[in-house]
Amino acid sequence: MTVLKNLHQELSRFRFRVLAAAGFVLFCFALLAARLVFLQVVQHDTLLERAESNRVTVVPIVPNRGLIKDRNGIVLASNYSAYTLEITPSKVLNLDETIDALAGVVEIQGRDRRRFKRLMEESKNFESLPIRTKLTDTEVARFAAQRFRFPGVEIKARLFRNYPMGQVGAHLLGYIGRINQAEKKAMEDWPEEELSNYRGTEYIGKLGLEQAYEKELHGSTGFEEMETSAGGRAVRRLAHQPPTPGNTLMLSIDIRLQALVEELYKDRRGALVAIDPRSGEVLAFVSKPTFDPNLFVDGIDADSWRELNEDIDKPLLNRALRGTYPPGSTFKPFMAMAALNSGKRGPSVIVQDNLTYSFGGRTFGSPETDRPGPKDMRLAIVSSSNVYFYSLANEMGVDLIHDQLEPFGLGRKTEIDVQGEVTGVLPSQDWKRRYFAKSPANQKWFPGETISLGIGQGYNNFTMLQMATAVSTLATGGQRYKPRLVREIEDVVRHEKRRIASDALEPLPLKPEHVEVIVNAMNGVTIEGTSRAAFLGAAYRSGGKTGTAQAIGLKAGEKYSAIKADEHKRDHSLYIAFAPVEAPTIALAVIVENAGFGSTSAAPIARRVFDYVLTGQYPSEEDIALTQQGKTTAPVGQPRPVAQVPLPGAVPAAASAAASGASR
Incomplete structure (x- = not known):
């Protein structure tokens, strides 16, 4: 009798353990199901947006800045494209060593280093800053062959402003320059629509007509929606809105x-x-x-x-x-x-x-x-x-x-x-x-x-x-x-x-x-x-x-x-x-x-x-x-x-850029 009694107790404990284990498993499955419902139903829109943002990158496209012409149609301010060598300081372990190594690939003068240092003082650490501008095709090719040596350094194609008349009319035309921290802070008070139009823009009118007519000259920023891989590489373009060039100023000046x-x-x-x-x-x-x-x-x-x-x-x-x-x-x-x-x-x-x-x-x-x-x-x-x-x-x-x-x-x-x-x-x-x-x-x-x-x-x-x-x-x-x-x-x-x-x-x-x-x-x-x-x-x-x-x-x-x-x-x-x-x-x-x-x-x-x-x-x-x-x-x-009488001082943009590159 004692043996039967013990067997019965063991069976009861076993059944309890099985039921407890089954209950625990069911509880876990219930939690998973609840979590699944929460993620798939309650959080659906939020998570979809996050997933899309991980998969889709929106890249702003900076518009061409508007031209400035005199009363007779002579161009006083125009644009041209050139390559720049840029460094993102936050992605570089030793900045000085990197710049020294870069100097063995492309020519970097003392004034380039001083300008880069000044830009660092005016900018945030994660921004891409130029160490050299207006690179020649030979310099671009030389760096591209050794790019693997320089994490955080890249070649970018940038639009540059050109004043073909040189010193003539400088005070009335003014000039553009890189947006500094004080200007960025002031821009935070702009309306959202106006501020969004400057996404990706790094230059702004600083003086003269370039400053006074900034909104007319800037244009409207476009964008590209790019699908990216897990590694961040572009896979395909999903949507595209081209930028609108800035307006042309026709001056009364002769x-x-x-x-x-x-x-x-x-x-x-x-x-x-x-x-x-x-x-x-x-x-x-x-x-x-x-x-x-x-x-x-x-x-x-x-x-x-x-x-x-x-x-x-x-x-x-x-x-x-x-x-x-x-x-x-x-x-x-x-x-x-x-x-x-x-x-x-x-x-x-x-x-x-x-x-x-x-x-x-x-x-x-x-x-x-x-x-x-x-x-x-x-x-x-x-x-x-x-x-x-x-x-x-x-x-x-x-x-x-x-x-x-x-x-x-x-x-x-x-x-x-x-x-x-x-x-x-x-x-x-x-x-x-x-x-x-x-x-x-x-x-x-x-x-x-x-x-x-x-x-x-x-x-x-x-x-x-x-x-x-x-x-x-x-x-x-x-x-x-x-x-x-x-x-x-x-x-x-x-x-x-x-x-x-x-x-x-x-x-x-x-x-x-x-x-x-x-x-x-x-x-x-x-x-x-x-x-x-x-x-x-x-x-x-x-x-x-x-x-x-x-x-x-x-x-x-x-x-x-x-x-x-x-x-x-x-x-x-x-x-x-x-x-x-x-x-x-x-x-x-x-x-x-x-x-x-x-x-x-x-x-x-x-x-x-x-x-x-x-x-x-x-x-x-x-x-x-x-x-x-x-x-x-x-x-x-x-x-x-x-x-x-020929117009004095006029220098074509392409010639100006070439001369700048050759002088290095």
């Missing part, structure tokens, strides 16, 4: 005229802005000295940057947009118009000019070339009388001068379609209080400070863009436009052109008889006044005004000697002008820094600009050489038809 003016300056410093007063279109926008924007496209090297940045002549400064200067005697026609418009002085009022004007115990003088005698408004402008305008400034006062001339665009931004413009200074009592807010002792305006304003000195400081806009308004009897560098934008896909009209501002209420007085006087300057020699024999009638402005202030009683003065402290040479007198089609302002009298350096440049625009004449080589030295008045030699 690049031949731009190149001529820059050539006339040669090594001298200064700025010239020429405007069509009928529309506000800018015909020339010159700042000298200039620079080659091609240096910045793939990252400027430290030596070139130091050379540009430390140059005493400041080639990176856009003098047309950001250089402010006292206008000197070019301010006098505006003072005369302010007197007429405010009723402070009529055109026939005579002032006895004895060459000196005393006020507050101080004597204000006149240039040695001036002549004494009675002068009305016309003669005061033609002969550039200082005494006439000293007394006028005293009668008007600083605030009335400000209120009358501010509408001409002096002392405020013109809102031209490029960034970085400065306001300049058209002083007033309120301006001085604000300017010296931290120095209460200097906030008061003294009557003696008003006197020098009448001849364009004192606190007066304007850009040549402001002066050109102001003389344009004066010559047209009050018509005002916002100046514009871009006249059309062309959609290269739809082949549609969109006109960019300059915004017409409310005209100034100038009386025609007052305008006639000033225009007649400025025409007299070119016939019997200070610019008569420069405009001798011109085939058109123009109006102008010379100016000679102090680059530095002189103490009371201190004599100025141009011969002894340091070159950078000598007087500036200025000229403002418009032509033809009957119906102006061009107005300009020009300054040649530290070049002395306006009649000797600035006015001759203006004459050659007018000859180019109004008569289609290009100066002779002899005339250009003499004008560069400030030794001409009217043109010399045989002028040439503009169409027959």
Whole structure:
């Protein structure tokens, strides 16, 4: 009985164990089934998306950047393709050793290493950075044969920007450059749609029109959906959306005229802005000295940057947009118009000019070339009388001068379609209080400070863009436009052109008889006044005004000697002008820094600009050489038809890239 009882207990325990094991197995299967339902049903959409993302790679396709052309269709900015050797620092164990080894395969110079180091400081560790750009076909083949030695290093085909005119028009065109960390952070605030359009984009407009019209020039990014293997290799293309190229900018600039003016300056410093007063279109926008924007496209090297940045002549400064200067005697026609418009002085009022004007115990003088005698408004402008305008400034006062001339665009931004413009200074009592807010002792305006304003000195400081806009308004009897560098934008896909009209501002209420007085006087300057020699024999009638402005202030009683003065402290040479007198089609302002009298350096440049625009004449080589030295008045030699003069400085993109590769 005992044996049977034990057997029965063993069977019971066995059955329990079998049932427990079966229950456990069933429980496990239930868990698996529940997990399967969860994955296949509940998480289906999420896991499908993850699986697709592992299997499918979306590769952005960067669009071709839009072209920039001048008013005659000459290409000023284009694109070309070249190979770059790039390193992803996060994938390289020893960066220095890798670069040293690469230098045995392709040439890597010291400046390449310094540029790569700077790019690393500005970028994230996982980004692909160029160590060499514009590789030759031989260098590409040499690296491809030894690629297995360099994990984290690869050859990429990149689009590069090319500025075929080199230094010509650099300040207005600007340049593109690699997007830095500060710009990336700023881009995070962009709308998602706009930000997504920059996926894969590594370059952006940094200056000039490249920056101002970035969204027009960039285009729309395309994409490729590629099926990949487990190893990440592309298997086949699933979908494709081609990129849309950027739009083409058609400028109002005549690049031949731009190149001529820059050539006339040669090594001298200064700025010239020429405007069509009928529309506000800018015909020339010159700042000298200039620079080659091609240096910045793939990252400027430290030596070139130091050379540009430390140059005493400041080639990176856009003098047309950001250089402010006292206008000197070019301010006098505006003072005369302010007197007429405010009723402070009529055109026939005579002032006895004895060459000196005393006020507050101080004597204000006149240039040695001036002549004494009675002068009305016309003669005061033609002969550039200082005494006439000293007394006028005293009668008007600083605030009335400000209120009358501010509408001409002096002392405020013109809102031209490029960034970085400065306001300049058209002083007033309120301006001085604000300017010296931290120095209460200097906030008061003294009557003696008003006197020098009448001849364009004192606190007066304007850009040549402001002066050109102001003389344009004066010559047209009050018509005002916002100046514009871009006249059309062309959609290269739809082949549609969109006109960019300059915004017409409310005209100034100038009386025609007052305008006639000033225009007649400025025409007299070119016939019997200070610019008569420069405009001798011109085939058109123009109006102008010379100016000679102090680059530095002189103490009371201190004599100025141009011969002894340091070159950078000598007087500036200025000229403002418009032509033809009957119906102006061009107005300009020009300054040649530290070049002395306006009649000797600035006015001759203006004459050659007018000859180019109004008569289609290009100066002779002899005339250009003499004008560069400030030794001409009217043109010399045989002028040439503009169409027959080859465009200087143009270098095809392919040749530029080849030369860059060969130089290594």
